Amino acid sequence: MQTYTSIFGEFQVDEENVITFPQGIPGFSELRRFVILPHAENSPVHFLQSLDDTDISFVITKPQNFFPDYQVTVEQTDMAELGLQDISEALVFAILVVASAPRDITANLLAPVLINPHNKSGKQVVMSGDRYTTGHRLFDR
Numbered sequence: 001m002q003t004y005t006s007i008f009g010e011f012q013v014d015e016e017n018v019i020t021f022p023q024g025i026p027g028f029s030e031l032r033r034f035v036i037l038p039h040a041e042n043s044p045v046h047f048l049q050s051l052d053d054t055d056i057s058f059v060i061t062k063p064q065n066f067f068p069d070y071q072v073t074v075e076q077t078d079m080a081e082l083g084l085q086d087i088s089e090a091l092v093f094a095i096l097v098v099a100s101a102p103r104d105i106t107a108n109l110l111a112p113v114l115i116n117p118h119n120k121s122g123k124q125v126v127m128s129g130d131r132y133t134t135g136h137r138l139f140d141r
Contacts, residue, residue, distance in 0.1 A: 006054035008047070011037060018051065019115055021122045022081070026111070031056060034122065045096070048113065060093040063109060066138050072112055078125045082116045091115040095124075097135070106135040 003012050019034045033051040044065040050056040063070040072087050084090055092114055094107040109132035115122040 004049075004051060004054050006049060006057060008037070008049075008057070011049075013051065016120070019120050019122045021124075023123065025058070025113075025124050026126075028056065036060070046093075048093070048095075058113075059096040059098050060113060061096060061107065063092060063094045063107060063112065066107065067109065067136065070109060070132075072114070073127055073129075074114065074125045078114070078123060082114060082121050082123055083119050084114075084116055087114075089116065089118075091117055096138070103137070103139050105138045107138055108134045109136045110134050 001012050001014050003010060005011075013035050017035050019036070021032050021034060023029060024031050028050070031050045031052045034048050035051060037047040037049050037057075039045040039047060039059075044061050046060050048058040048060045072090075072092050074087065079085070079087070082090065092112050094109055094112055097106045097108070099105055111124050111126045111134065113122060113124045
C-alpha cells in the first residue's frame with residue numbers, strides 16, 4: 001500500500017487498484033496511472049485521481065445514473081486494446097464538467113472512459129456519430 005497526497009488530502013492505494021491508461025487520457029498523455037476514489041458514501045460521483053500528478057483529478061460518474069438509455073459503441077480495436085470481448089465487461093464512466101450551479105454540470109457522453117476491471121487497463125474513447133456530445137446537462141433545472 002502506498003500513500004499519496006492530493007488536493008483532497010492524503011489517501012492510500014493498494015497496487016491492485018491502480019488503473020493503467022497506456023496512452024494516457026487525451027490532453028494528459030503523460031499521466032498513465034490512476035485510481036478511482038469515492039466522492040462520498042452512496043454518491044454517484046467519483047474521482048479519477050492521477051497517481052503520476054496528484055494535482056490532477058477528473059470528476060466521473062456512470063452515465064446510466066443520469067442517462068438510463070445511454071449506449072456505448074466503440075471500435076473493435078479499442079476493445080482489443082483493453083482486452084475486452086464485449087462492452088458489457090467494461091466499467092463505463094463519463095467525465096463531468098462541474099459548475100458552481102448544479103444545473104450547469106455537464107457530462108461528456110461522446111468520449112466515455114472505459115475500464116477493464118480484470119486487467120485494470122483504461123482508455124478514453126471517442127465515439128462516432130452525432131447522438132452524443134461533450135456537454136450533456138445532468139439536470140434540466
